[in-house]
Amino acid sequence: MLKLLKKALQVGEATVEYPFKPVEVAPGFRGKPEYNFDRCIACGACATACPPNAITMEYDLKQGTKTWNIFYGRCIFCGRCEEVCPTGAIALTTEFELAVASKEDLYYRAEVQLRKCSCCGEYFAPSRELEYVMSTLEQSGLPEGDRQGWRQLLEKCPQCRRRQAAVSVAEATGSRDRVQGGGQ
Amino acid sequence: MGQGSESKRAQKYIKDLRSKFPGAILEESSQAPDQITVTVKLNDLPGIVEELYYRHNGWLSTMLGNDERELNGCFALYYVLSMEGNSNKRENTWITVKALVPEKEPQFPSVTPRVPAAVWYEREVRDMFGLEPVGIPDARRLVLPDDWPDNLHPLRKDAMDYRYRPEPVEENYNFIEVEGEGIVEVPLGPLHITSDEPGHFRLFVDGEYIVDADYRLFYVHRGMEKLAENRMDYDQITFLAERICGICGYAHSVAYAAAVETANGIEVPPRAQYIRTILLEVERLHSHLLNLGLGAHLVGFDSGFMHFFRVREKAMQMAEILTGGRKTYGINLIGGVRRDIFKEERDQVLRLIAEIRTELDELLDILINTPNFISRTQGVGRLERQVARDFSPVGPNMRGSGYARDTRADHPYGAYDRVSWEVISKDGCDVLSRELVRAAELYESFNIIERCLTEMPPGPVLTEGFAYKPHTFALGYTEAPRGENVHWLMTGNNQKLYRWRVRAATYNNWPALRYMFRGNTVSDAPLIVASIDPCYSCTERVTMVDVRKKKARTIEYKELERYCRERKYSPLKF
Ligand code: SF4
Numbered sequence: 174m175l176k177l178l179k180k181a182l183q184v185g186e187a188t189v190e191y192p193f194k195p196v197e198v199a200p201g202f203r204g205k206p207e208y209n210f211d212r213c214i215a216c217g218a219c220a221t222a223c224p225p226n227a228i229t230m231e232y233d234l235k236q237g238t239k240t241w242n243i244f245y246g247r248c249i250f251c252g253r254c255e256e257v258c259p260t261g262a263i264a265l266t267t268e269f270e271l272a273v274a275s276k277e278d279l280y281y282r283a284e285v286q287l288r289k290c291s292c293c294g295e296y297f298a299p300s301r302e303l304e305y306v307m308s309t310l311e312q313s314g315l316p317e318g319d320r321q322g323w324r325q326l327l328e329k330c331p332q333c334r335r336r337q338a339a340v341s342v343a344e345a346t347g348s349r350d351r352v353q354g355g356g357q
Numbered sequence: 358m359g360q361g362s363e364s365k366r367a368q369k370y371i372k373d374l375r376s377k378f379p380g381a382i383l384e385e386s387s388q389a390p391d392q393i394t395v396t397v398k399l400n401d402l403p404g405i406v407e408e409l410y411y412r413h414n415g416w417l418s419t420m421l422g423n424d425e426r427e428l429n430g431c432f433a434l435y436y437v438l439s440m441e442g443n444s445n446k447r448e449n450t451w452i453t454v455k456a457l458v459p460e461k462e463p464q465f466p467s468v469t470p471r472v473p474a475a476v477w478y479e480r481e482v483r484d485m486f487g488l489e490p491v492g493i494p495d496a497r498r499l500v501l502p503d504d505w506p507d508n509l510h511p512l513r514k515d516a517m518d519y520r521y522r523p524e525p526v527e528e529n530y531n532f533i534e535v536e537g538e539g540i541v542e543v544p545l546g547p548l549h550i551t552s553d554e555p556g557h558f559r560l561f562v563d564g565e566y567i568v569d570a571d572y573r574l575f576y577v578h579r580g581m582e583k584l585a586e587n588r589m590d591y592d593q594i595t596f597l598a599e600r601i602c603g604i605c606g607y608a609h610s611v612a613y614a615a616a617v618e619t620a621n622g623i624e625v626p627p628r629a630q631y632i633r634t635i636l637l638e639v640e641r642l643h644s645h646l647l648n649l650g651l652g653a654h655l656v657g658f659d660s661g662f663m664h665f666f667r668v669r670e671k672a673m674q675m676a677e678i679l680t681g682g683r684k685t686y687g688i689n690l691i692g693g694v695r696r697d698i699f700k701e702e703r704d705q706v707l708r709l710i711a712e713i714r715t716e717l718d719e720l721l722d723i724l725i726n727t728p729n730f731i732s733r734t735q736g737v738g739r740l741e742r743q744v745a746r747d748f749s750p751v752g753p754n755m756r757g758s759g760y761a762r763d764t765r766a767d768h769p770y771g772a773y774d775r776v777s778w779e780v781i782s783k784d785g786c787d788v789l790s791r792e793l794v795r796a797a798e799l800y801e802s803f804n805i806i807e808r809c810l811t812e813m814p815p816g817p818v819l820t821e822g823f824a825y826k827p828h829t830f831a832l833g834y835t836e837a838p839r840g841e842n843v844h845w846l847m848t849g850n851n852q853k854l855y856r857w858r859v860r861a862a863t864y865n866n867w868p869a870l871r872y873m874f875r876g877n878t879v880s881d882a883p884l885i886v887a888s889i890d891p892c893y894s895c896t897e898r899v900t901m902v903d904v905r906k907k908k909a910r911t912i913e914y915k916e917l918e919r920y921c922r923e924r925k926y927s928p929l930k931f
């Protein structure tokens with residue numbers, strides 16, 4: 174017993190004054206994921222990677238929007254979203270005080286605009302994502318002459334692109350009428 | 358891989374089986390150099406498992422059912438045996454005995470009458486797949502709640518959507534009945550002793566002495582296997598696996614990742630193996646310190662408890678420095694780890710280890726010299742060697758009964774065969790031995806972490822660009838702080854798993870607990886339960902029944918814990 178008393182005196186206070194004083198966390202601590210709307214291209218990579226479905230994406234093809242949602246109540250602070258995000262729009266911080274008075278405050282959502290297909294006029298993909306793809310292509314050294322063709326292609330929705338591809342194959346093989354008849 | 362290139366290590370066992378059971382082995386396949394699966398005729402199943410278990414020093418590590426009707430028209434049973442006891446550990450191997458159960462006749466001969474260790478597994482297969490183990494001595498439900506519909510077996514592929522929840526009805530579990538002059542039934546729970554988790558224990562007592570015990574667990578069954586098979590991608594499950602347990606989650610995550618890696622033939626870089634090993638040992642540190650603290654608390658030595666927890670905090674800091682998380686490290690991916698360890702972090706951790714080591718020296722010295730500690734733990738809660746042999750318990754629970762079984766040494770994974778360390782075992786068979794095993798293991802962990810940190814080879818920490826192969830299966834295993842964890846899985850289409858069976862350490866320790874209670878006093882019960890360091894979510898109430906007065910009464914956990922600590926004013930005097 175005496176030994177323990179000595180030990181206790183030697184150690185002194187082991188408790189910290191939190192919450193009256195902040196506690197320090199390690200530099201690489203995985204806390205609340207912060208979202209930067211300006212950088213997000215709404216590609217959805219984070220939503221696909223997120224193990225507990227804390228991040229979800231929703232399309233509204235009538236309104237022409239794609240919504241990015243996070244529910245912090247489900248987040249397990251794994252950091253997969255940060256890892257897969259191509260633009261660095263989401264990153265884990267060292268913040269861990271996430272308590273809120275109402276569950277609603279644990280939701281955060283953001284809306285981005287969708288682009289209309291230049292061919293059929295339907296909404297299909299976020300404008301930001303298309304711009305991002307275009308600028309990546311440019312940076313990777315796409316020759317000036319090809320840019321216009323790529324831009325036209327990217328402005329079409331996947332269905333229209335597929336149809337166009339089928340048509341050009343058909344033209345090349347000289348069976349245009351048959352394909353059009355069958356494909357539409 | 359595949360049939361024909363079967364493991365050499367397993368050949369001596371297979372040869373023996375072929376001569377003793379002519380024609381019983383239908384097929385052999387090997388998943389890894391030390392993992393072999395033999396398909397046998399259903400009727401020879403009990404005999405073959407018994408032969409490997411008792412005649413060849415095998416231990417039952419896990420057993421599972423699988424609905425393979427869309428693959429081969431049958432249900433399948435897999436009994437996974439760890440073949441140990443070879444003087445050269447390199448000869449140790451895993452043998453899985455597989456048998457097919459036809460869809461039209463969903464029953465199989467029970468292995469339990471020959472190998473008692475199979476009892477929980479076979480009860481579970483019956484709940485989850487509706488396959489009847491014919492001849493099993495205990496046919497009660499194990500995993501499913503009492504209000505679950507009778508003919509709905511959740512793990513059959515065509516049974517139900519994973520979100521389905523049946524209407525609750527009143528629970529009604531048939532506890533065993535022990536009759537005899539002077540026997541009282543003591544219900545213990547609904548919340549458990551030491552960890553405040555749900556489990557319903559029934560102690561049959563004669564005066565103050567426990568004659569027998571029965572328990573009902575799985576009140577916190579979360580249906581993770583079904584969830585993983587239905588909703589998650591294989592690379593997301595690593596994070597789910599880490600949440601199987603609040604203490605040894607990382608060990609599950611590693612076992613899961615290793616199983617996927619073995620099944621797909623993915624090579625994990627050596628540096629990643631070292632990092633996994635370091636973190637597994639950090640996990641052992643905080644877990645063992647917690648259990649030693651709880652032990653001190655239960656013998657009424659609370660200041661000791663506080664000090665163990667103070668020291669444990671340093672282990673949590675280590676985890677935070679290395680991974681960014683105090684408990685859920687989240688750094689495993691299939692193929693390796695996501696974060697490297699840099700010099701700065703290494704130095705901080707080495708400093709913390711040196712601090713914990715000196716602190717622990719002093720604390721253990723005080724604990725061992727607390728007269729109460731020895732007198733309360735010595736000779737208490739004995740796990741006899743024969744009971745241990747029959748039920749395949751694992752971890753410090755087993756090593757306290759003189760068996761030096763440790764997956765880290767028996768089936769080395771990670772970097773355990775590249776650094777030197779020793780398996781600790783004591784042969785007192787009691788609570789004291791189990792706590793001393795933990796104390797000594799802490800020092801081994803310090804050494805392992807130090808060695809790994811200093812000897813770690815440079816290089817990448819993650820293998821990328823592998824192909825996911827459908828319908829391959831394999832085992833993944835780790836020695837968690839509580840003992841061996843075994844994950845068996847089969848890959849499926851669309852980046853999903855076809856079947857995932859998690860066997861946490863405590864699952865193998867529960868069935869023998871009944872025997873560990875016998876002959877002890879009621880005030881020792883919490884201490885005995887704490888000494889196997891149970892984990893409820895991996896696998897929790899107390900009712901006491903007076904057999905003489907034929908009375909039953911439920912005692913609150915707080916009351917029983919108080920009695921365990923003070924040993925005054927018995928709650929049994931009613
Ligand atoms: S940290 Fe993990 S759980 Fe949280 S939002 Fe990101 S991916 Fe999802």
Ligand code: SF4
Nearest residue numbers: 213214216217219258
């Ligand atoms: S991955 Fe990044 S860019 Fe893509 S949706 Fe998520 S936050 Fe936005």
